[in-house]
Amino acid sequence: MQAQFLMGVLTLMSVAAYYFGRRRAVFMVGGKIRDLHSLPSYYGFYAAMWCGIPALLVFMLWMGFESSIISYLVVDALPQDQRTLSPDRLNLVLNDIKNLVNGNIVSREIDTALRAAADRYIRLQNIIRAALSVAVLVLAAGAGSWTLTRIKARQRARNAVERLITIILIVCSSIAILTTLGIVFSVLFESVRFFQAVPVADFLFGMSWSPQTAIRADQVGSSGAFGAVPLFVGTLLISLIAMLVAVPIGLRSAIYLSEYASPRFRTVVKPLIEILAGIPTVVYGFFSSLTVAPFIRDTGGLLGLDVASESALAAGLVMGIMIIPFISSLSDDVINAVPQSLRDGAYALGATRSETVRRVIIPAALPGIVGGILLAVSRAIGETMIVVMAAGLAANLTVNPLKAVTTVTVQIVTLLTGDQEFDSPKTLAAFALGLLLFGVTLILNVIALHVVRKYREQYE
Amino acid sequence: MDSIVNPTNIPAVHTTSISDVVKDRSDVVSRENRSTVGETIVEDPRISCLDVNVYYGEKPAIRQVGLEIARNQVIAMIGPSGCGKSSFLRCLNRMNDTIPACQVTGKILMDGQDINGKGIDTVLLRAEVGMVFQKPNPFPKSIWENVAFGPRIHGLAQTKKELDEIVEKSLIQAGLWDEVKDRLNQPGTGLSGGQQQRLCIARAIAVNPEVILMDEPCSALDPIATAKIEELIDKLRLDYTICVVTHSMQQAARISQRTAFFHLGDLIEVGETKQIFTKPLHHLTEDYITGRFG
Ligand SMILES: Nc1ncnc2c1ncn2[C@@H]1O[C@H](COP(=O)(O)OP(=O)(O)OP(=O)(O)O)[C@@H](O)[C@H]1O
Numbered sequence: 076m077q078a079q080f081l082m083g084v085l086t087l088m089s090v091a092a093y094y095f096g097r098r099r100a101v102f103m104v105g106g107k108i109r110d111l112h113s114l115p116s117y118y119g120f121y122a123a124m125w126c127g128i129p130a131l132l133v134f135m136l137w138m139g140f141e142s143s144i145i146s147y148l149v150v151d152a153l154p155q156d157q158r159t160l161s162p163d164r165l166n167l168v169l170n171d172i173k174n175l176v177n178g179n180i181v182s183r184e185i186d187t188a189l190r191a192a193a194d195r196y197i198r199l200q201n202i203i204r205a206a207l208s209v210a211v212l213v214l215a216a217g218a219g220s221w222t223l224t225r226i227k228a229r230q231r232a233r234n235a236v237e238r239l240i241t242i243i244l245i246v247c248s249s250i251a252i253l254t255t256l257g258i259v260f261s262v263l264f265e266s267v268r269f270f271q272a273v274p275v276a277d278f279l280f281g282m283s284w285s286p287q288t289a290i291r292a293d294q295v296g297s298s299g300a301f302g303a304v305p306l307f308v309g310t311l312l313i314s315l316i317a318m319l320v321a322v323p324i325g326l327r328s329a330i331y332l333s334e335y336a337s338p339r340f341r342t343v344v345k346p347l348i349e350i351l352a353g354i355p356t357v358v359y360g361f362f363s364s365l366t367v368a369p370f371i372r373d374t375g376g377l378l379g380l381d382v383a384s385e386s387a388l389a390a391g392l393v394m395g396i397m398i399i400p401f402i403s404s405l406s407d408d409v410i411n412a413v414p415q416s417l418r419d420g421a422y423a424l425g426a427t428r429s430e431t432v433r434r435v436i437i438p439a440a441l442p443g444i445v446g447g448i449l450l451a452v453s454r455a456i457g458e459t460m461i462v463v464m465a466a467g468l469a470a471n472l473t474v475n476p477l478k479a480v481t482t483v484t485v486q487i488v489t490l491l492t493g494d495q496e497f498d499s500p501k502t503l504a505a506f507a508l509g510l511l512l513f514g515v516t517l518i519l520n521v522i523a524l525h526v527v528r529k530y531r532e533q534y535e
Numbered sequence: 536m537d538s539i540v541n542p543t544n545i546p547a548v549h550t551t552s553i554s555d556v557v558k559d560r561s562d563v564v565s566r567e568n569r570s571t572v573g574e575t576i577v578e579d580p581r582i583s584c585l586d587v588n589v590y591y592g593e594k595p596a597i598r599q600v601g602l603e604i605a606r607n608q609v610i611a612m613i614g615p616s617g618c619g620k621s622s623f624l625r626c627l628n629r630m631n632d633t634i635p636a637c638q639v640t641g642k643i644l645m646d647g648q649d650i651n652g653k654g655i656d657t658v659l660l661r662a663e664v665g666m667v668f669q670k671p672n673p674f675p676k677s678i679w680e681n682v683a684f685g686p687r688i689h690g691l692a693q694t695k696k697e698l699d700e701i702v703e704k705s706l707i708q709a710g711l712w713d714e715v716k717d718r719l720n721q722p723g724t725g726l727s728g729g730q731q732q733r734l735c736i737a738r739a740i741a742v743n744p745e746v747i748l749m750d751e752p753c754s755a756l757d758p759i760a761t762a763k764i765e766e767l768i769d770k771l772r773l774d775y776t777i778c779v780v781t782h783s784m785q786q787a788a789r790i791s792q793r794t795a796f797f798h799l800g801d802l803i804e805v806g807e808t809k810q811i812f813t814k815p816l817h818h819l820t821e822d823y824i825t826g827r828f829g
Pocket residue numbers: 591596614615616617618619620621622623634636
């Protein structure tokens with residue numbers, strides 16, 4: 076509550092600083108704004124920024140360290156016998172104190188020592204909070220008014236504000252990068268734990284996947300097999316089928332829409348195709364398992380083929396349909412970006428429409444198209460819902476599209492749903508699979524970038 | 536005024552001298568007259584246009600143009616911006632077909648055959664009537680591929696060797712061979728603006744057309760590249776019929792034998808270039824070439 080109040084005051088002070096900064100700048104030049112280096116509002120922002128930001132930083136730093144400082148002081152005052160406990164036990168005691176302070180359930184009997192420590196905690200917290208409020212407000216007021224007195228006509232307020240904006244943008248983009256790195260590292264560490272239990276080579280080159288491990292020592296049975304090859308073969312098989320469906324259809328529909336269709340048809344149909352992309356994948360999933368898979372099985376039966384009721388073909392077909400709008404819409408954009416002058420050039424030489432498309436437009440748009448396709452491949456590899464429903468769970472090592480296969484993402488889902496022990500190899504295997512999947516898509520993206528760049532050099 | 540017909544001598548016409556010539560003439564047609572004056576008819580025309588109109592949607596861009604274009608001549612089309620020169624030029628190889636809103640009416644005969652007629656294949660028509668655009672637009676392919684594009688799609692060569700010969704011949708004709716013969720595999724887009732424009736000319740003549748339409752071929756070029764292309768046009772005249780749209784009156788005077796002046800969608804005056812630039816019959820033509828508007 077106090078923190079919110081402090082933030083509110085700080086905001087008000089910054090607003091005031093903006094107002095006074097602006098006024099002062101106008102006043103400095105006697106109302107002749109042209110004599111100022113920057114527009115008056117920049118001086119306002121400049122003052123507000125000096126008023127608010129340092130105080131905010133101090134506040135955040137303080138909040139970050141508050142709990143450890145108080146804990147240190149509280150521990151210092153504990154009775155001798157508790158102070159010398161092992162760090163683990165000491166932590167338990169501290170947790171109890173904090174729970175008592177916050178009114179949560181405490182793990183043991185509340186004795187006087189605990190009560191005293193909790194009181195001390197609250198007292199210290201109050202003192203520190205009060206000191207913080209004073210410090211932050213004094214800092215804000217001081218920095219703000221100091222900045223106000225320094226405002227001069229030729230001062231480069233605009234440049235300072237622009238620099239601040241740059242910094243804010245950098246911070247935001249670093250957050251995205253750091254989050255990604257954080258995820259990668261956490262997956263990496265868990266995978267390392269997995270690889271302590273299962274050798275890397277067994278995982279990468281093992282031909283069988285059955286992640287059931289004995290939970291109790293006296294249990295009969297499986298020690299588990301963690302060979303990822305069947306999963307990756309399954310993933311690639313389904314993705315391949317999906318791309319075989321999506322690329323030809325998506326590309327052709329893009330070409331039709333951008334080169335052949337009348338503008339009216341285009342404005343109606345393009346959004347319709349894009350709606351396909353808005354259908355939740357779970358809907359595709361049950362469409363695939365309830366409609367497409369039985370259809371394929373029955374048709375296969377008529378033709379005398381042995382088709383599993385959950386087949387890679389069913390999942391791949393439906394996934395391909397799901398991906399069509401990606402490819403068609405991305406390709407449509409790049410095809411439209413091909414300058415009209417190139418089309419005119421080809422037509423003026425007597426090229427027909429299809430010759431123009433094949434020999435001029437597609438080559439010119441190729442980098443974008445390849446990029447779009449590889450993006451779609453990453454999407455296919457990462458797709459989960461459809462394959463969970465349609466492809467099955469059996470980790471068969473096969474390239475027969477009529478058999479049931481399973482994919483990396485499906486196995487991650489099954490490993491992590493339900494009650495799990497979080498340090499069994501079975502659970503940790505999910506992280507290793509995730510890491511491997513990440514590696515594969517990363518390599519694909521790198522290849523995509525490389526291909527795109529190579530063609531770009533050629534065509535510019 | 537000998538220099539008018541001599542394409543290599545650059546500053547041929549000075550606007551001041553033109554206005555001196557026309558100042559004291561009283562027989563010019565008044566500004567209000569919108570029907571074409573001058574000689575629209577030639578002996579043995581390659582192209583004859585009759586009552587050609589171009590509409591973009593409802594809006595007419597050119598009206599009732601009647602004009603004949605002679606063989607082995609350069610005809611220049613001049614006029615203020617937006618008067619419909621490009622629209623007219625694009626009628627001659629039916630490039631207006633590619634604009635959905637555009638509609639062309641009237642008769643355009645090429646060697647006596649109506650190019651808008653039923654049996655006409657635009658592919659063959661455009662192979663016969665080549666076009667060079669205002670902005671160089673080489674394909675993002677190699678120089679060789681650029682020139683070989685047309686012969687390939689029209690099946691003009693059976694072997695790679697024949698194709699090579701066509702490419703070389705066209706590049707020589709376009710005056711680009713010496714500059715690019717060592718780098719035929721490099722992208723055409725990597726050439727300079729003037730070289731690109733000559734590449735586009737080579738690309739157009741590789742199909743072996745009979746007529747070449749050029750829409751402001753030099754507008755993006757420096758004087759030296761311009762001079763090269765003008766020289767080239769004058770040479771090409773021996774084998775081809777050439778229509779050039781230009782904004783430069785000096786250029787029209789240097790390279791063309793006949794000149795057509797357009798104004799706000801009307802063909803105002805046609806005649807021998809020499810006569811147009813010395814004794815224009817129409818007041819608007821006179822205003823335009825003396826720089827009073829446009
Ligand atoms: N694609 C188009 N859609 C609609 N109107 C057009 C189109 N192209 C040209 N016009 C109109 O037709 C008229 C003639 O245009 P055109 O391009 O033929 O002029 P121009 O004489 O070539 O001009 P410039 O010398 O500037 O190239 C103009 O009024 C123009 O606005």
